[in-house]
Amino acid sequence: MTFSPVSASPPLLEMQGLQKSFAGVKALDNASLTVGAAEVHALIGQNGAGKSTLIKVLTGAYQRDAGTVTFAGQPVAFGSPLAAQRGGIATIYQEVNLVPLRTVAENIFLGREPRRYGLLQRPVMNREAERLLGELGLTVDVTQPLSSYSTAIQQMVALARAVSINARLVIMDEPTSSLNEREVETLFGVIRGLKARGVSVIFVSHRLDELYAVCDRITVMRDGRTVYAGDLKDISRLELVEQMLGRQLRSETRQTGFVRSGAGGQVLLQASGVTHGARLRNAAVEVRTGEVVGLAGLLGSGRSELARVIFGADQPDAGEMRLAGQPVQLRSPSDAIAAGLGFCSEDRKAEGIIPELSVRENLTLALLPRLARAGVVDPHRQAQVVADFIARLGIKTSGPDQPIRELSGGNQQKVLLARWLAMQPKLLILDEPTRGIDVGAKAEIQQLIGQLAQEGLGVLMISSELEELIEGCHQVTVLRDGQTVARLEGEGLNEPQILHAMAQGSAQDTVHP
Known part of the structure; x- marks a missing residue:
């Protein structure tokens, strides 16, 4: 672990030795965060690193199990986000938590409306709202509903609300995720203005270029622990990626346990120039029959977003997609399924299994229309399909009628794989297929994916x-900031190449073998 001291002046915020557990699972394990006065501080880490938990402990949404928090020189233990706000800490979340149908001015002063003799002073509120937004370089009609404005303007309104409570610390959680480049620059100007006024900012983002553009210091979290803290100028992008992933750059190529020969039949999927909002910008990927293609990148790089566009769950703003050489427009997941695509989501519990239904019902969910005659499901055909896949995939269950929630994570994942394999897809998209399952089950699923490719299935796998x-x-x-920055195979597929592309790659220097 590497920690360099903050400036000689007393820090505005100091969090030390923080512990927080949920049902015996440690979300924070001796975590720490120190933010100086008038400092823009980056807080980064992968999914599950503990960033959100740390912020929620600071703002009173969670109560810590152990540790100390000192703010403005005083020990604090906020009992709620409202108490933290009154104490001088404002939080602006990725999803703007304001009231869309209320006016801009009402949102800025929500719960703090200026009143006289109990009556709302609307003209005073509107003038003050205009003044606050003017300081942020924004001129809008504050009497209009917030919903009538873009996400970027809504972000500015949330920021104006933070400024209006005289916050000494503003926390910004992925504030640029829905902004275009011009809007991002405007936001950075506002952040620099806050710093000049003595306000500190905690800036949570996965876009490394943004961190180097606007932040002074950085804290990296991994597995609930703080693993690095120091000046941003003292650490390179590559070193940051290594700290986030918990590994050092190695020169050797790791290619054990997988035979690449014989891969790559006819081109099955070609996606190029895919653009979707601010999340994807000219992304591209290609998959052949009998081939497993990985999608790599840091959290926020656009991996899942690209998969969703390919599967028709989101519509692209630009780009082209071809299946077996033919241009296609998949306007919904139903179109994708009809075209021979399957998709296992990253969030197995929320978007995959239906916990209260049985293994049989979950496995055949997508197949039901094909199993039905005159609208009635043939139970014998259904039972045969279920029995075949339980045997083929080695699903450990007491029987097809066992509720799927009672199965282990690995066996739940096998049921989801079986659901799509029963549809006989040409291309299977897997988003983090081995996340949250034990080592033994992970090896079984990895082996199964390899077998499916050998049988001719095309696989697009995010990991x-x-x-x-x-x-x-x-x-x-490899994706970085929504762009394809490298395509690696053969001897070029190794840790150094992937890490370099994730940290520093650009669309102009795409790496080929």
Whole structure:
């Protein structure tokens, strides 16, 4: 762990030795965060690193199990976000938590409306709202509903609300995720203005370029712990990626356990120039029959967003997609399924299984229309399909009628794989297929994916584990800030190449073998 001291002046915020557990699972494990006065401080880490928990402990949404928090020189233990706000800490979340149908001015002063003799002073409120937004370089009609303005303006309104409570610390959680480049520059100007006025900012983002553009210091979290803290100028992008992933750059190539020869039949999927809002910008990927293609990138790089566009769950603003050489427009997941695509979501519990239904019902959910005659499901055909896949995939269950919620995470994932394999897809998209399952089940699923590819299935696999990508894919496409920055295969598919692309790659220097 590396920690360099903050400036000689007393810090505005100091969090030390923080512990927080949920049902025995440690979300924070001796975590720390120190933010100086008039400082823009970056807080980064992958999913599950503990960033959100740390912020919620600071703002009173969660109560810490152990540790100390000192703000403006005083020990604090806020009992709620409202108490934290009154204490001088304002939080602006990625999803703007304001009231869309209320006016801009009402949102800025929500709960703090200026009154005289109990009556709302609306003209005073509107003038003050205009003044606050003017200081942020924004001129809008504050009497209009917030919903009538873009996400960027809504972000500015949330920021104006933070400024209006005289916050000494503003926390910004992924504030640029829905902004275009011009709007991002405007926001950065506002952040620099806050710093000049003595306000500190905690800036949470996964876009490394943004961190270096606007932040002074940085704290990196991993697995609930603080693993690095120091001046941003003292650490390179590559070193940051290594700290986030918990691994050092190695020169050797790791290619054990997977045979790449014989891969790559006819081109099955070609997606190029895919643009979707601020999340994807000219992304591209190609998958052949019998090939496992990995999608790599830091959280926020656009991996899941690209998968959703390919599956028709989101519509692109620009780009082209071809299946088996033919241009297609998949306007919904139903179109994608009809075209021979399957998709296992990253969030198995929220978007995959239906907990109260049985293994049988979950496995055949997508197949039901094909199993029905005159609208009635043939129970014999359904039972045969379920029995075949339980045996083929080695699903450990007491029987097809066992509720799927009672199965282990690995066996739940096998049921979801079986759901799509029963549809006989040409291309299967897997978003973090081994996340949250034990080592033994992970190895079984990795082996199964390899077998499916050998049988001719095309697989597009998203994974945050470099070893899983290197050992289990014929090719890896790397995304960074919504762009494809590398396509790696053969001897070029190794940790150094992936890490360099994730940290520093650009669309102009796409790496080929």
